[in-house]
C-alpha cells in the first residue's frame with residue numbers, strides 16, 4: 001500500500017491508541033483518531049503529529065457508525081478504544097457492564113462492518129484485544145474477558161465475509177502494557193509479572209509496531 005493510506009483509529013487520545021496514531025503518522029499515513037473524555041490530550045496529540053482528532057463516544061453505536069461512514073474509504077481501521085471494569089460480578093451495575101460491552105464489543109463489530117462498505121480491496125481492520133481473551137488468571141474481570149474473547153469470533157467471522165475482497169481482520173492481543181489503565185508501577189505489577197515469562201510491562205510503541 002502507498003504511504004498516503006487513510007487510517008482511522010478509534011480511541012487514539014492516550015496509551016496504546018496514541019502510540020498507534022504516532023506510528024502511522026511516522027509511516028506517512030493520513031490519520032484521524034477519536035477520543036471521548038480526553039479532549040486536551042487528543043488536541044495536543046493532533047497538533048504534535050498533524051493528525052485529526054474528533055470526538056466520538058465508542059459507547060454510542062450510531063455515532064461510531066456515522067464516524068466510520070463519514071471517514072470515507074479507509075485503507076486501515078484500528079479499533080483500540082476499550083475499558084475494563086473490575087469488581088465482584090454479583091455487585092456490579094448491569095448498565096455499567098452493558099456499557100463495557102458496547103465499547104469493547106459492539107463498537108468494534110459495527111465499525112468493522114461499516115468500514116468494509118467503503119474500504120478498497122486489500123484493506124486492513126485491526127482490533128485491540130487482550131491476552132485475557134485467551135486466559136483469565138485473576139477474579140473480578142469476567143466482563144472484560146468476555147469482551148476480549150468476543151473479538152476473536154468477530155475476526156474469524158468477518159474475515160470469512162470480507163476475505164474474498166482481500167480485506168483482513170486481525171486481533172492484536174497484548175499482555176500488560178504500561179499505560180494509564182495499567183501502569184508498570186501499579187499495585188497489580190507483581191501478580192501480573194508472576195504469570196509472565198519476561199517479567200516486564202510492554203510499551204505502547206511495541207503494540208503499535210505490531211499493528212503497523
Ligand code: NDP
Nearest residue numbers: 011013014015016035036037038058082176177179181182
Ligand atoms: P487507556 O485507558 O490508557 O486509554 C484508552 C483509550 O481508549 C483512550 O484514548 C480513551 O480515550 C479511549 N476510549 C476509552 N473509552 C472510549 C470511548 N467510550 N469512546 C472513545 N474512546 C474511548 O487504555 P490502554 O491504552 O491501556 O488500552 C487500549 C486498548 O488496549 C484497550 O482496548 C485495552 O483493553 C487494550 N489492552 C490494554 C492492555 C494494557 O495492559 N494496557 C493489555 C491488553 C489490551 P479518552 O480518554 O479520550 O476517553
